[in-house]
Amino acid sequence: MTDRxxxxxxxxxxxxxxxEYPLENPAYAAAVQSTIAKGEIAEVHxxxxxxxxxxxxxxxxxNAPHLHDAGDAELALFQSxxxxxxGQFVAAVVAETLDIAREAARHVxxxxxxxxxxxxxxxxxxxxxxxxxxxPVFPADTEQGDPEEAFTNSAxxxxxxxxxxxxxxxxxxxxxxxxxxxxxxxxxxxxSTQGSSPTQETIAQVFGLDRTHVRVIAPHVGGxxxxxxxxxxxxVLAAMAAGAVGRPVKFAVPRQQMFATTGYRTPTIxxxxxxxxxxxxxxxxxxEVFEQSSxxxxxxxQTATPTRVVYxxxxxxxxxxxxxxxxxTPSWMRAPGETPGxxxxxxxxxxxxxxxxxxxxxxxxxxxxxxxxxxGLPFSSRNLVACLREGADRFGWEHRDPxxxxxxxxxxxxxxxxxxxxxxxxxxxxxxxxxxxxxxTFTVRIAAADIGTGARxxxxxxxxxxxxxxxxxxxxxxxxxxxPQATVAGGSAxxxxxxxxxxxxxxxxxxxMNGSVPPGGLEASADTAAxxxxxxxxxxxxxxxxxxxxxxxxxxxxxxxxRMLGVFAAGRIINPKxxxxxxxxxxxxxxxxxxxxxxxxxxxxxxxxxxDLAQYHVPACADVRDIDAAWVEEADPHLxxxxxxxxxxxxxxxxxxxxxxxxxHATGVRVRDLPITPARLLPLL
Amino acid sequence: xxxxxxPVHTEITLVVNGTEHRLRVDTRASLLDTLREDLGLTGSxxxxxxxxxxxxxxxxxxxxxxxxxxxxxxxxxAEVVTVEGLARDGRLxxxxxxxxxxxxxQCGYCTPGQLCSATAVLxxxxxxxxxxxxxxxxxxPVLDDDEIRERMSGNLCRCGAYMGIVxxxxxxxxxxxxxxxxx
Numbered sequence: 001m002t003d004r005x006x007x008x009x010x011x012x013x014x015x016x017x018x019x020e021y022p023l024e025n026p027a028y029a030a031a032v033q034s035t036i037a038k039g040e041i042a043e044v045h046x047x048x049x050x051x052x053x054x055x056x057x058x059x060x061x062x063n064a065p066h067l068h069d070a071g072d073a074e075l076a077l078f079q080s081x082x083x084x085x086x087g088q089f090v091a092a093v094v095a096e097t098l099d100i101a102r103e104a105a106r107h108v109x110x111x112x113x114x115x116x117x118x119x120x121x122x123x124x125x126x127x128x129x130x131x132x133x134x135x136p137v138f139p140a141d142t143e144q145g146d147p148e149e150a151f152t153n154s155a156x157x158x159x160x161x162x163x164x165x166x167x168x169x170x171x172x173x174x175x176x177x178x179x180x181x182x183x184x185x186x187x188x189x190x191x192s193t194q195g196s197s198p199t200q201e202t203i204a205q206v207f208g209l210d211r212t213h214v215r216v217i218a219p220h221v222g223g224x225x226x227x228x229x230x231x232x233x234x235x236v237l238a239a240m241a242a243g244a245v246g247r248p249v250k251f252a253v254p255r256q257q258m259f260a261t262t263g264y265r266t267p268t269i270x271x272x273x274x275x276x277x278x279x280x281x282x283x284x285x286x287x288e289v290f291e292q293s294s295x296x297x298x299x300x301x302q303t304a305t306p307t308r309v310v311y312x313x314x315x316x317x318x319x320x321x322x323x324x325x326x327x328x329t330p331s332w333m334r335a336p337g338e339t340p341g342x343x344x345x346x347x348x349x350x351x352x353x354x355x356x357x358x359x360x361x362x363x364x365x366x367x368x369x370x371x372x373x374x375x376g377l378p379f380s381s382r383n384l385v386a387c388l389r390e391g392a393d394r395f396g397w398e399h400r401d402p403x404x405x406x407x408x409x410x411x412x413x414x415x416x417x418x419x420x421x422x423x424x425x426x427x428x429x430x431x432x433x434x435x436x437x438x439x440x441t442f443t444v445r446i447a448a449a450d451i452g453t454g455a456r457x458x459x460x461x462x463x464x465x466x467x468x469x470x471x472x473x474x475x476x477x478x479x480x481x482x483x484p485q486a487t488v489a490g491g492s493a494x495x496x497x498x499x500x501x502x503x504x505x506x507x508x509x510x511x512x513m514n515g516s517v518p519p520g521g522l523e524a525s526a527d528t529a530a531x532x533x534x535x536x537x538x539x540x541x542x543x544x545x546x547x548x549x550x551x552x553x554x555x556x557x558x559x560x561x562x563r564m565l566g567v568f569a570a571g572r573i574i575n576p577k578x579x580x581x582x583x584x585x586x587x588x589x590x591x592x593x594x595x596x597x598x599x600x601x602x603x604x605x606x607x608x609x610x611x612d613l614a615q616y617h618v619p620a621c622a623d624v625r626d627i628d629a630a631w632v633e634e635a636d637p638h639l640x641x642x643x644x645x646x647x648x649x650x651x652x653x654x655x656x657x658x659x660x661x662x663x664x665h666a667t668g669v670r671v672r673d674l675p676i677t678p679a680r681l682l683p684l685l
Numbered sequence: 686x687x688x689x690x691x692p693v694h695t696e697i698t699l700v701v702n703g704t705e706h707r708l709r710v711d712t713r714a715s716l717l718d719t720l721r722e723d724l725g726l727t728g729s730x731x732x733x734x735x736x737x738x739x740x741x742x743x744x745x746x747x748x749x750x751x752x753x754x755x756x757x758x759x760x761x762x763a764e765v766v767t768v769e770g771l772a773r774d775g776r777l778x779x780x781x782x783x784x785x786x787x788x789x790x791q792c793g794y795c796t797p798g799q800l801c802s803a804t805a806v807l808x809x810x811x812x813x814x815x816x817x818x819x820x821x822x823x824x825x826p827v828l829d830d831d832e833i834r835e836r837m838s839g840n841l842c843r844c845g846a847y848m849g850i851v852x853x854x855x856x857x858x859x860x861x862x863x864x865x866x867x868x
Contacts, residue, residue: 003785010793011781011800013728013768020727052690098722099713103690172732172740172794172843222730222794223843255733452792452844581788581846588845613737613841620838624847625830 001577002471005457006220006450015220018176018192019252026178027056029241029251030101031234032091032108033260034083037606038117038326041081041090045109049093054100056245058108060091064240070205073296074329077236083112084296085328086607087260089233094241094249117326119606123161123269123290128321131300135336136491138302142374145315147273150284154275158351162272162344163673164656166599166608167265168616169333171451173222174255175262177238180248186213187242191235194224195488197447199231200481206236219479221451225589226332227263228451229490234261259611263331264599266291266301270344274351275315280358282313282367287345289320294329298322301330302337306422306653307345309541310384312369326606332490334589335649338423339656343593346419346657347672350664359402360418360661361392364545372539380538380638383569384420387545390632391418391567395547405668412551413685414562415666421544421568421654425645426493429529430501431484434463434509436517441473444505447486448478448498453648454578455494461575462499462642466506476502484525492542492646495574496639501528503641538638542645544568546587546658552666557682559663561591563626566655569634571645579647583629586651591627592619593652594659598675697761701726702770710757717741717752720767728768728797732841739840742798742805743767749805768797771804779860780804783853791844799840803854806836807861828858 009015046058064078077089091108095101130140151157171192178190187209193199196216204214221228234253242249253262268291275284287307293299304318333339353360365385371378392398400416401407407414432446444463450456456478464471477483487497504526512522547565552558566587573579596617599608610616629651636643656674664670669684693712698705701724710719715734720726720743729752732740736754743752744766752765771778780803783789790796810832815822818835826832833854834847842850 004788004790006793007785008777010790010796011768011777011784012772013726013797015793016727017730017794019731020721022725054692097692097711097714098718099711100692103713107690170843172738172792172841173730174732220793222732223792225843252731255735255737452790452794454791577788578791581791581844581849584848585791585845588847589843612735613733614735618841618843619845619847620841621847621850622834622838624845625834627848 002457002461002575004454004578005460017173017220017222018178018190018218019250021178021190023178023180023248026248026250027094027096027245028098028101029238029249030093030105031089031237031257032105032110033257034086034088034090036083036112036114037086037119039083039112039114041083042111042113044091048107049104052100052104052107054096055093055104057094058091059240059244065243067206068208070202072230074233075206075231075236077233077240085260085294085326086605087328089237089261092237092241094245117606119325119327119601120603121267121269121290121292121323121325125323128290128323131298131320131322134300134302134320138305140320141318142308143317144374147284147286147315147317150315151273151275151286154283155278156276156352156356158274158348158355160272160348160351160672162270162347164268164340164343165674166267166601167333167593167597168259168599169225169227169263170616170618171223171225171227174252174258175228175232175234176252177235178248178250179238179242181242187239189214189216189235189239191216191218192221192228193218193231194221194228194449194451194490196449196479196481197485198488199235202231203235203239207239216481218449221449224451225334226336226490229332229488232262255613256611259599259608260328263329265333265336266330268303268340270303272344272348274348276352276356278356280352280356280363280366282311283315285311285313285316287318292323292325292327292330294327295324296329299330303341306338306341308374309372310345310420310422311367312373316373328607334586335423335653338653342421342653343656343674346654347660350417350661351670361388361397364388364420375539377537377539380540381634381636382543383632383634384543386632387543387567387569391545391547391565394630395565404665411554413554413666414551415662416547416549417658417661417665419546419654419657419661421546421650423492423542423646423650423653425496425540425542425639426491427532427640428487428493428497429532430486430497431525431527432501432505433484433523433525434505435521435523436509436513437521438517438519442467442469444474444476444502445483446478446498446501447481447483448494449489450478451489453489453494453582454575455489457578458495458574459498459502463502463506466503467510492648496644496646499642499644500640501526504528536638540639542568542570542650544650544654546654548658548662550659550662550666552663554685557678557685559595559676559681561625561659566629566651568629568631568650570631570647570650571634571636571639572643573631574642574644580629582647583651584627586649587627587629587655588619588624590652590655591623591659593674594656594676596675695758697758700764702766712758714757715753716755716757716760719757720752726767726769730794730797732795739802740795740798742801742840744801744805749802768800771800780853780857783856787849787853787856789849789853790846795840795842799842799850802837802840806854807858828855830855
């Protein structure tokens, strides 16, 4: 139960985030967004802005320096006259102060030649196509047996369509970059990023630099939830602006501009079919997903991939179809794929439980599997059943009367729901160094990121264990691309991937030390690339079970989550204190998904209309009454030297279905379209 | 048009965390930007710049306020306490200690606002100010969990640290009460 190592800095305001480094004579950038959804920029009128005292430069497609292709067209800032979505950055003003920059940005006039656009996702859009792969490298479609036939012949069938809206990550710290070109031609970025090494690599490509000529510094990051997993256009904008004015430039994307320019979770339309015997044993699972990307890049969320993992059935099919619309570019948001996909699957399982008259916990246990259903691989460990049983026991599930819509407490209807969770246990190759000093202290270096996950603390505990030293003698340096190269804080793979490199470096150091440290100290390094090549073939996933109790106001349709419990099986938990917070944090975001989060696309103008925190609702303190997280002991020798699985994302997976299933149990109303707002629920009560 | 957009500057005085500062501010500048950019007090955070997230919460003349919604020019002579002013002589306040103990934060970006807000919550309850969930408006409010949740709901935390935040405020409230009783 270790406190976060940077706790004191965070509670005293001393922890510096990207905008907060003292720079010499900084200038400030403000961006201009496209006011059309599709078309061409005819002309950029910068003269009025340039006349304002204090304005240093106006950048746009008319004067921007040439950038190189880094494989992400979103980063080709101001490189063409084409407008791909409303809200796209089309110009930037650089000025002496932020107030001047913002004022001047309002005086940049852009003439457009507008074209008809389409921003509506629909399941019968003729332009829907099968992507070559879904994020990151999964097949778009899979099929085994004869799912149509098996479904048709099943005694009990569920055939339902679920929708999830576009959702925005909305980390509290906006996407922020302070960029400085140094006299030797190198570039320093203070950046709010989930990965200083990947950002270094990408930005170096964009500006045609050697990787080592870019340094990305990010010791503290104010949340990301996937949206800071790759550099977004703001990073390029800041660096370009700094080059243009020959001074450091700071740029934080205003909250309103984040909704178009920093990524979001695609809306989904999901048809889910389950065919089962009378006792609920599954014969057929069919999951068809429709989702969107922009015309800029193809991001195909892997929504149906958890369906390939969780339940046994001989006949099964998953399919993803994508429409490239004139919308902002979607990207990663906490557990992309698993989060929307498991909402559909676990809602459908609840519908099946009701249709078959089987308890929802029992139904999931009945369809458990020893091998990963589609690959046939054995699980390295799988404790879904243990999570379900432990959770049911702790939550008081046995007292649940299965009848929906019958428990009144005054004017409130009360109910309980359950859903399963899953998330892959990924591993990526990393490098680290470990150094011993004569005075008995150690320094471990790796360009890992702590975006609030507790990674700095977990890695310190991991290093101390590997070094057989007290944690207070170990310093772990992270958050700087000058450190040994590390992968992104994403895919819940951080601790497992970085931790393995840390352990190997520490083991190597201990081998060299041989009990003593010579004058000048000792250093060892590790690279886990080779180690990850030859791993045994196992299906590696974390699992969990989420339980919710809700009350629904029968007169207003307001849903309140009274209590929520998540029980997880995620290998060895490195630091219980921060791990519990991560699980609970994911579940909290799941309440948001279930009840309030929705980015509303305006078909007339073609972008998200509710683009601030007063209109895009995230859970507030009063929305969270009683959330607890627990875990079952799980010793898994097939993972990594720590025996850990990732925990940053599984907390949100299944959470929304658990709430929605509780709403059904409370009211008898099945809401298949998130979020379950009073406006949606009340007419059905 | 130029005359409309030429910056207008005014001299003001701010007393921040007990130190007086004479400043020349753009009349458009928010108190938040003035603290962060002019005084280098970057503890107060900018999350939305529209008074919607609470990350910029400071104590302005003793009351909590969104520094992003306050124009610096409108607060000449004001006393401001930011997160940097909560610890005394290097000793953390009971709230700061409780936030660490209860893990009332993850990324830490909303934390300065949460702490300033919570500091005011303890004070407001002490003064007998009711909230929207206070049952008996004539009685002294007791900071139970419902009261804390209601009073802290102006400060968003996307990491979802609310469980820890409520525990931390509850613990600090008790500690403060005990210390007051002793005194």
